[in-house]
Amino acid sequence: MAQKMTDYIVPLLLLLASALALRKKENTYELLLSGAADGLKLLLTLIPALILLLTAVTMLRASGAMEAASAFLAPVFQYFGIPPETAMLVLIRPISGSAALAVGAELMQQYGVDSQIGRTAAIMLGSTETTFYTISVYFGAAGIKKTRYTIPAALIADLTGFLVASLTARL
Amino acid sequence: MVMSWIWTGMIAVSVIAGLFLGTGQELAAAIPQGAQSGINLAISMAGSICLWTGVGKLMEHAGLTGMLSRLLSPLLGKLFPSYRKDRSLACSLSANVCANFLGLGNAATPMGIQAAQRLAQHGNSQIASDELCRLIVLNTASIQLIPANVAAIRTALGCATPFDILPGVWITSICSTGLGLCAAWLLGKVWRRR
Numbered sequence: 001m002a003q004k005m006t007d008y009i010v011p012l013l014l015l016l017a018s019a020l021a022l023r024k025k026e027n028t029y030e031l032l033l034s035g036a037a038d039g040l041k042l043l044l045t046l047i048p049a050l051i052l053l054l055t056a057v058t059m060l061r062a063s064g065a066m067e068a069a070s071a072f073l074a075p076v077f078q079y080f081g082i083p084p085e086t087a088m089l090v091l092i093r094p095i096s097g098s099a100a101l102a103v104g105a106e107l108m109q110q111y112g113v114d115s116q117i118g119r120t121a122a123i124m125l126g127s128t129e130t131t132f133y134t135i136s137v138y139f140g141a142a143g144i145k146k147t148r149y150t151i152p153a154a155l156i157a158d159l160t161g162f163l164v165a166s167l168t169a170r171l
Numbered sequence: 172m173v174m175s176w177i178w179t180g181m182i183a184v185s186v187i188a189g190l191f192l193g194t195g196q197e198l199a200a201a202i203p204q205g206a207q208s209g210i211n212l213a214i215s216m217a218g219s220i221c222l223w224t225g226v227g228k229l230m231e232h233a234g235l236t237g238m239l240s241r242l243l244s245p246l247l248g249k250l251f252p253s254y255r256k257d258r259s260l261a262c263s264l265s266a267n268v269c270a271n272f273l274g275l276g277n278a279a280t281p282m283g284i285q286a287a288q289r290l291a292q293h294g295n296s297q298i299a300s301d302e303l304c305r306l307i308v309l310n311t312a313s314i315q316l317i318p319a320n321v322a323a324i325r326t327a328l329g330c331a332t333p334f335d336i337l338p339g340v341w342i343t344s345i346c347s348t349g350l351g352l353c354a355a356w357l358l359g360k361v362w363r364r365r
Contacts, residue, residue: 010317010334017226020233028229035228038277039221043213046220051209056181058205062197065188096177105212105324113330122325122336126318127343131311138307139299141284142291146298149358150307157312157351164346168339 046098053102060088061106080159082166085117089124090162094131094155101125119169128161215327216320223319227275239272240265250309250352251302253293260289264306274315283310301359308355312348315340 021028060066066088070077074084082090089107093100104125111117131154139147189198230236247265248254254261263285270279287306294300299307318340325333 004335006335006337009337013317014226017229017233017235020235021229024232024234026229026232031229031232032225035225036221038228039224040217042224043217043220047210047213050213051206052178054209054212055202055205056178056185058201058208059185059198060181060188062194062201062204063185063189064192064194064197065184068188068192092177096174099174099177101320101324102209104321105328106208108324108328109208113325113328119336119339122321123339123343125324126315126321126336126340127313127347129311129313134311135307137280138284138287138310142287142303144291144297144299144303148299148304149355149362150299150304153304153308153351153355153358154311156354157308157347160350161312161343161347164343165339168342169336171339171342 049098050102053099054106057088057099057102057106061110080163082162083117083120085111086121086124086162086166089121093124093128093162094158095133097130097133100130116169120166123165123169124162127165128158131155131158212324212327216323219319219323219326223274223317223323227273227278230273231270231275231278235273236266236269236275239269243268250305251290253290253302257289257293260286263289268309271310272314272316274317274319279310301355304359305352305355308351309348312344312351314344314348 018028021031057066070084070087073087077084077087077090086107089100089103092103104121107121108118113119113122135147135150135154139150185198185201189195243265244254244261247261247268251260251264254264263282267279267283267286270276270282283306287303290300290303290306294303317334317337321336321340322333325336
């Protein structure tokens, strides 16, 4: 029987959260139900965006623009060791979360979820954030006009994420 | 408005590429195909997303965020000197980091904004302080225990082991957050407050 430690992370987390909530005399099942209902609402806001953006991304793929852009950017990406096929994802990730989700999903579909490119795309999506959106929300709320070095530092973090994702996809 | 430009840009690039590369037929076929795969993906993700928002709510009420914030408190004290002096900042800051870690995006943002406003008051100006910059970098370089959305997409596309990317995601997050914070620290030394 093939068993890996990572196989137990998610089941154990489920058990831990349920047991801890029960011990605190919380209504575990009701909480899960109302949370899942919130998930449906979240999904409802996500569906229109996914439909529109996957339409646009599929058009980019079918027209040959995606391939042309990858080929054009390939020297830069290969220099950094990032698969050039993920160029579109790298470019859109810091700007729009739902567009990145659509681009990532299309990459996984096109090249296979378990392929090197599919795994790299998944890890990139999982380990980075919508940088520019986050910066504008936080500084906007805090009334900050001069952001100083925040953007370069945040972009260094993103770039590191893309580089390391290309390596850890082989794990 | 940003999304309007992105959308129009993507369509424009596709049409121009179609004209140049002579892929009009494929381009036209892609429109209904793409829309259909959008809804297919959303529906196949639905189960995982609903389950995880449920588990997220459970983790919040089970006191998991509280446990985590006690674990993280020494580290946060080092990163944010005001953390030790200001109780209300400490609360919102650790709630923000913990909610992010557990993937509770809806809970994380309001807490983070509270912490950012509190830090901005400390600085008493419209210029971002070093601590505020660090808070933003911490939030733009996500560290997430379970990236539920990505796992949902992988499941939707027929992956048998959607969670086998977890170690990769963790290593990547730790590297990017670490380097981002180092960069912020270094830049903070040389970037004059103007």
